[in-house]
Amino acid sequence: MSNDPPIHLRVANKKAFVWDVEDIATLRSKHRICGVLTGTLPHLSQQNLFLGVPLVLLPEEVVLLVENEIAVLLDDPKAHIQPSVIELQKWRVKEKELQQLQLSKVTTALGTSPMMMSEEAIRKRKEREAKKKAAAAAAAAAQLEILLSVPSKDPASATSADTQVTVIIPASSRSFDWYNDSASIYRTIDSAKAAEIWEYxxxxxxxxxxxxxxxxxxxxxxxxxxxxxxxxxxxxxxxxxxxxxxxxxxxxxxxxxxxxxxxxxxxxxxxxxxxxxxxxxxxxxxxxxxxxxxxxxxxxx
The missing domain is CATH 3.40.1350.10 (Trna Endonuclease; Chain: A, domain 1)
Structure with missing residues (x-):
C-alpha cells in the first residue's frame, strides 16, 4: 500500500495507458513497473527505436498496481464530455491569446517584428537555394564540401542562435472544462469489471x-x-x-x-x-x- 496519491491508469479499449511523464517515472523508479512506450516523438526518424508517451501497461502490471492501491482505473472515453459551442469559442480565444503571447516573447527576444522575420526567412531561403546551385556546379567533391561547410556570417543569425527564448507549452486536455474524470474512477478490479471497462x-x-x-x-x-x-x-x-x-x-x-x-x-x-x-x-x-x-x-x- 502506498501513501502517495493513486496514479491514474486511463483505460480505453480494455488497455491501460499512462500519459503523465512524472507518473511514468514514479512507476519505474519506485514500483519497478516498466510498461512499453508506444507514442511517436517529433523530429525523430527512428520511431522503432525511441518512443514516447503514452505508456501501455501489461494487464498483469495493471492488476498488481490496483490491488496494491498504487493506482486506480479510469474510464477515459467516459471522462471526455462533449463541449458546447460557447466552450469551444472560449477555448479558441484562449489559444489565440497564447499564440500571440508566444509570438510577442519571441519577437521581443530577437528584437525584430513578425514582418522582418518573414522577410529574413525569405532572404535566407534564397541564399540557400543559390548555394545549392553553386555546389551542384562545382567540379570536385572537395570543393563541394568546402563550399557547404562555410559558416554563415550573417550577424542576425548569430544573434538568433545566442538568444534564449521561452516557449509556453499548453496544458494537457485534463485541464479543459469538458474533461471530468471524477465519476469514472474505479479503485478495484471487480468494480472495473462490473463497469465493463476491464476484464483481466x-x-x-x-x-x-x-x-x-x-x-x-x-x-x-x-x-x-x-x-x-x-x-x-x-x-x-x-x-x-x-x-x-x-x-x-x-x-x-x-x-x-x-x-x-x-x-x-x-x-x-x-x-x-x-x-x-x-x-x-x-x-x-x-x-x-x-x-x-x-x-x-x-x-x-
Missing amino acids: PSTLHERAKCGVFRGLWEQGMYMGGGIKFGGDYLVYPGDPLRYHAHFSATVLESPTSSLTPMEIVAHGRLGTVTKKSHLLCGWDDTKKEASFLSIEWAGFG
Whole structure:
C-alpha cells in the first residue's frame, strides 16, 4: 500500500495507458513497473527505436498496481464530455491569446517584428537555394564540401542562435472544462469489471500469470514481455536499462502440469542460446502460491 496519491491508469479499449511523464517515472523508479512506450516523438526518424508517451501497461502490471492501491482505473472515453459551442469559442480565444503571447516573447527576444522575420526567412531561403546551385556546379567533391561547410556570417543569425527564448507549452486536455474524470474512477478490479471497462483476469491462465507476476515482483524483479525469447516474461534483476534479463519465464496453470521431454529440451536450449536460464513458473490456484523451477542446457560427460 502506498501513501502517495493513486496514479491514474486511463483505460480505453480494455488497455491501460499512462500519459503523465512524472507518473511514468514514479512507476519505474519506485514500483519497478516498466510498461512499453508506444507514442511517436517529433523530429525523430527512428520511431522503432525511441518512443514516447503514452505508456501501455501489461494487464498483469495493471492488476498488481490496483490491488496494491498504487493506482486506480479510469474510464477515459467516459471522462471526455462533449463541449458546447460557447466552450469551444472560449477555448479558441484562449489559444489565440497564447499564440500571440508566444509570438510577442519571441519577437521581443530577437528584437525584430513578425514582418522582418518573414522577410529574413525569405532572404535566407534564397541564399540557400543559390548555394545549392553553386555546389551542384562545382567540379570536385572537395570543393563541394568546402563550399557547404562555410559558416554563415550573417550577424542576425548569430544573434538568433545566442538568444534564449521561452516557449509556453499548453496544458494537457485534463485541464479543459469538458474533461471530468471524477465519476469514472474505479479503485478495484471487480468494480472495473462490473463497469465493463476491464476484464483481466477472467480465466485460470490469466490468474496464473497475475499470480506469477506478483510472485516475481515481490522478490524485487523487473518484468517485461518475453515473446521474442520464447516465454511469457523476461525477468531482470534490476532496471532493464541497466541490466540484461537473467531469465525467460513461462507460466504454467498448475505446479503439477506435465511437460514433454521435447519441451524441456527446447526451453533449456533456447534459454542458453540467448544467455539466459528458462524459468518454469507454476501457479497453485487453490493455495494462491507460485513456484519456480529453472532449467538450463548443459553438456553431458
